[in-house]
Amino acid sequence: MSDVLELQDVSVVREGRALVDQVSWSVKEGERWVILGPNGAGKTTLLNVASSYLYPSTGTATILGETLGAPGTDVFELRPRIGMAGIAMADKLPKRQTVLQTVLTAAYGMTASWQEDYEEIDEQRARAFLDRLGMTEYLDRKFGTLSEGERKRTLIARALMTDPELLLLDEPAAGLDLGGREDLVRRLGRLARDPIAPSMIMVTHHVEEIAPGFTHVLMIRQGKVLAAGPVELELTSRNLSLCFGLPLVVEQVGDRWTAQGLPLA
16 A cells, blocks of 8 residues: 655644654555544644645655655645645635535635536535535535534535545544534544545544544654554553553443543542
C-alpha cells in the first residue's frame, strides 16, 4: 500500500512554542486513523498539516505524493483531493443556503452558491451522500437552522463530494448529545468499513467516539507522539493513562471502546 500521508520529523512552532514536536508518522492507503489526546496536545495542528493549509516549521510533510513547499507542488491542485469536515469549515458556510446547496458547492471548491450550473450527476451525488448520512428529509432546510448533529452529518457529506483520496474529520462528535453521538458513530462506522471509502483521519478526545472500522490510533501529548499503530495493540490502559496524565482503564466492549478513571483512594 502506498503512503497517503507521510510526516518526517515535523515540528510546528508558534511564538517559540512547539505545537507539534518532531512528529514522524505515516498513513497508508485504506487505513482509518484516530488521533487521540487531551486539549492542546497538537491534534488539530496535525490535521491542519495533513490538509495542506499549515506548513511545518521544520521537517517534511508529503500528502498524496506531494511534498509541501517542494518545487512543483501546487496546493490548489492538491486540496480538492482532500476532504475536510470540522468546526472551521462550518463557520465559513452561509447559514441561509439549503443543505443540498451546501453540499453541492463543494463540487466547485466553493463555500457559497453563486451563478454556477451544476450537472445532474453532481446533484445525484450530493443527494446520495446526504442519504447515506441520514439527511434526505433535510435537503431544503437552511444550513443555519440545523441541529449540531445534522450540521456535522451535512459537513461530512460535503467533504465526500469531491471524491477525496483522504478524508479528515476534526472532532465530528463534539457538542452532540448521546443520541446524536451514537447515530454519527454508527454512520461513521459504516463509512469506515466501506472498502472504497477514502483513507480517513479523525481527531477526538474520547475513545467512545471511535467508530467500528477504524484501524489505527495515534496518541499525542504536548506535541509529541506517545503511541502509533493498530488500535487493538496501542489503545491500552497504560498508553491512555500516559496520554491524558491520570490513571485510566480502557476496555473494548464488542466493537466499541470505553474508558474511565480509577476510583480515588
